Amino acid sequence: MVSTALFFLFAGFAIMCAISMVYHKNPLYSAISLVGVFISLACIYVTLAAPFIAIVQILVYAGAIMVLVVFVIMLLNLDDEPKSSRLKYLYALGGGLGLVLLAQTLFVVYAVSRTPNQAIDPNATVGNTIDIGRAMYTDYLLPVEIVGVMLLMAIVGSVVLARRLSQPALELVIDNEEERRSEELTS
Amino acid sequence: MEETLKLIFPYVVVLIGVLLAFQGVLMIVAYTVLGERKVLGWIQGRVGPNRVGPWGVLQPFADLLKFIFKEDIVPNESSKFIYYLAPMIALTCALMPIVVYPFGPTITTIDWSFLPYGIAEGVHMLRLVIAHIDVGVLFVLAITSVGVYGIMLAGWSSNSKYSLMGGLRSSAQMISYELAMGASVIGVVILAGSLDLTEIIRAQMGSPWYMRWFIIPQFIGFVVFLISAFAETNRVPFDLPEAETELVAGFHTEYSALKFALFFMAEYVNMFTVSMMATVLFLGGWYVPGLSHIFDVGSVPYALISIGAFVGKVIGFLFLYIWIRGTLPRFRFDQLMNFGWKFLLPLGLANLIGTIVVVFFLNR
Amino acid sequence: MEPNLATYLGLSGVLFTIGCVGVVFKRNALGMFMCIELMLNAVNLTFVAFSRYYADVHGQLFVFMVMSVAAAEAAVGLGIFIAFFRNRQSIDVDTASLLKN
Numbered sequence: 001m002v003s004t005a006l007f008f009l010f011a012g013f014a015i016m017c018a019i020s021m022v023y024h025k026n027p028l029y030s031a032i033s034l035v036g037v038f039i040s041l042a043c044i045y046v047t048l049a050a051p052f053i054a055i056v057q058i059l060v061y062a063g064a065i066m067v068l069v070v071f072v073i074m075l076l077n078l079d080d081e082p083k084s085s086r087l088k089y090l091y092a093l094g095g096g097l098g099l100v101l102l103a104q105t106l107f108v109v110y111a112v113s114r115t116p117n118q119a120i121d122p123n124a125t126v127g128n129t130i131d132i133g134r135a136m137y138t139d140y141l142l143p144v145e146i147v148g149v150m151l152l153m154a155i156v157g158s159v160v161l162a163r164r165l166s167q168p169a170l171e172l173v174i175d176n177e178e179e180r181r182s183e184e185l186t187s
Numbered sequence: 188m189e190e191t192l193k194l195i196f197p198y199v200v201v202l203i204g205v206l207l208a209f210q211g212v213l214m215i216v217a218y219t220v221l222g223e224r225k226v227l228g229w230i231q232g233r234v235g236p237n238r239v240g241p242w243g244v245l246q247p248f249a250d251l252l253k254f255i256f257k258e259d260i261v262p263n264e265s266s267k268f269i270y271y272l273a274p275m276i277a278l279t280c281a282l283m284p285i286v287v288y289p290f291g292p293t294i295t296t297i298d299w300s301f302l303p304y305g306i307a308e309g310v311h312m313l314r315l316v317i318a319h320i321d322v323g324v325l326f327v328l329a330i331t332s333v334g335v336y337g338i339m340l341a342g343w344s345s346n347s348k349y350s351l352m353g354g355l356r357s358s359a360q361m362i363s364y365e366l367a368m369g370a371s372v373i374g375v376v377i378l379a380g381s382l383d384l385t386e387i388i389r390a391q392m393g394s395p396w397y398m399r400w401f402i403i404p405q406f407i408g409f410v411v412f413l414i415s416a417f418a419e420t421n422r423v424p425f426d427l428p429e430a431e432t433e434l435v436a437g438f439h440t441e442y443s444a445l446k447f448a449l450f451f452m453a454e455y456v457n458m459f460t461v462s463m464m465a466t467v468l469f470l471g472g473w474y475v476p477g478l479s480h481i482f483d484v485g486s487v488p489y490a491l492i493s494i495g496a497f498v499g500k501v502i503g504f505l506f507l508y509i510w511i512r513g514t515l516p517r518f519r520f521d522q523l524m525n526f527g528w529k530f531l532l533p534l535g536l537a538n539l540i541g542t543i544v545v546v547f548f549l550n551r
Numbered sequence: 552m553e554p555n556l557a558t559y560l561g562l563s564g565v566l567f568t569i570g571c572v573g574v575v576f577k578r579n580a581l582g583m584f585m586c587i588e589l590m591l592n593a594v595n596l597t598f599v600a601f602s603r604y605y606a607d608v609h610g611q612l613f614v615f616m617v618m619s620v621a622a623a624e625a626a627v628g629l630g631i632f633i634a635f636f637r638n639r640q641s642i643d644v645d646t647a648s649l650l651k652n
Binding site for chain 3: 045095097153157158
Binding site for chain 2: 059128
């Protein structure tokens with residue numbers, strides 16, 4: 001009863017926030033709407049008996065990724081998107097894609113609601129920290145290690161991308177480039 | 188009727204608990220402000236506020252009235268929705284972690300069946316924690332990290348360059364010091380073997396003396412936690428967000444009246460919750476060594492003395508905050524960033540690795 | 552109406568559709584990035600729902616991996632956006648046409 005009401009509350013909130021994210025032209029408004037989606041999804045995870053994933057969702061998505069996005073928006077001081085000069089057929093394409101996906105969603109809902117086996121074992125607790133930790137460090141040890149290496153690569157990559165070259169290094173790069181171009185011209 | 192009452196009763200208990208906890212915290216926060224002004228006065232050889240009420244005890248209420256009756260100025264070109272949203276986010280995220288802290292032991296000696304309509308039939312335990320969740324430590328860290336939005340959005344929506352720079356400055360500060368704080372917390376989690384705050388307190392009770400309070404095996408972690416807590420709550424010596432004498436206040440430059448009061452309260456509530464976190468993680472929470480020999484575990488006097496000990500430890504931390512504010516000068520921004528990234532984070536990680544190695548060889 | 556597996560899948564499908572349409576409609580690189588995050592979240596919801604209804608923890612582990620990938624993607628992606636903004640003074644994807652001719 002209570003969990004049903006909570007589910008529909010948060011589901012409605014998530015869909016509203018998602019639509020407002022696509023609708024708003026200002027990137028900061030979009031970002032805040034997306035944070036709303038993440039937080040309502042975290043609440044839905046709690047009703048699905050997955051507290052660990054719910055908290056990690058807030059910690060990683062709302063607390064780290066979106067903070068970075070908002071930080072970048074503030075740093076670049078982005079304004080509203082200008083009037084689109086894009087080809088009109090893209091809008092038709094997007095609308096058509098949306099309709100196809102929506103039809104697919106309806107089909108999935110219809111097909112799944114006809115399958116009989118949907119009872120939940122109320123005593124089953126699969127979302128506790130201890131279960132997740134045990135599975136993560138026994139069955140999934142290699143993927144976890146790979147994810148760790150991948151995060152390290154991401155750190156190195158983003159530092160390299162965001163680095164500003166010092167003046168002599170920058171001049172060296174420009175000189176090399178000019179040399180290469182002149183060689184290309186002569187050959 | 189009776190069925191409905193029985194169904195509603197647990198929710199009512201939780202609701203009353205939340206209201207009491209929030210009221211209590213807000214009162215303590217109000218008197219922390221008064222205590223801060225008094226203690227700063229003593230440190231600087233002044234008297235401090237002494238006009239409103241005897242010894243100035245009614246000063247917080249006078250402050251509140253002043254905040255309410257001031258003119259509420261909204262900048263013309265601001266984004267109104269976000270401008271109003273930001274202080275609410277700040278205060279909500281400051282208050283929310285309170286619900287997961289256990290502030291006392293479970294009381295088991297009272298039989299609650301005397302309540303009418305049999306609503307509490309068979310209930311013997313009164314847990315002195317509002318929401319007992321499995322991932323308490325992560326919950327606190329998550330809500331704290333969401334609290335950054337209040338500051339960033341306040342800085343952005345005011346449409347003023349001082350606010351924007353202040354917002355960027357303080358959100359960069361909070362993001363940077365969150366990492367060191369997380370690294371120091373994980374050391375405690377490894378020793379306790381749980382993310383549950385109740386379990387962390389229990390882990391500090393029965394072990395040998397050198398493990399009794401985690402401040403002993405995790406002293407480096409404690410220092411790292413304390414320093415990053417000062418930075419997280421924007422207090423001296425890391426109070427660049429409100430360095431009004433040098434940097435034009437910061438993210439709340441354009442806020443006035445009650446909306447400024449919300450930011451102000453959020454700062455002090457943050458101080459309080461971080462002190463509670465430090466108490467639970469490093470000073471054993473409500474646990475008083477040797478008390479179980481005098482009173483029965485689970486009896487009412489045991490619980491009351493434990494609650495008193497908890498509040499006393501938290502107030503000790505609050506006094507430390509005020510003491511340091513009266514003593515230390517402010518950091519420069521580049522010093523703050525260098526200190527956070529080049530000293531505090533490596534120290535926290537080294538402490539974490541050391542803890543892992545020691546625990547690994549002890550458990551073999 | 553008690554929510555069942557079909558309801559969760561329906562919600563996830565609607566969110567995925569909104570995200571997918573958003574990627575096509577938005578021309579701001581950050582906006583597209585956020586729409587992709589929304590699609591990843593819709594998929595995460597199906598994983599958690601299946602994990603609940605089959606009482607199996609592996610779905611939640613997939614969610615954990617997806618989150619790590621999203622975090623790495625955010626770090627690198629935002630680095631690229633900042634570098635791009637330095638060169639072009641905008642993060643409109645339509646201006647990223649240097650290789651066109």
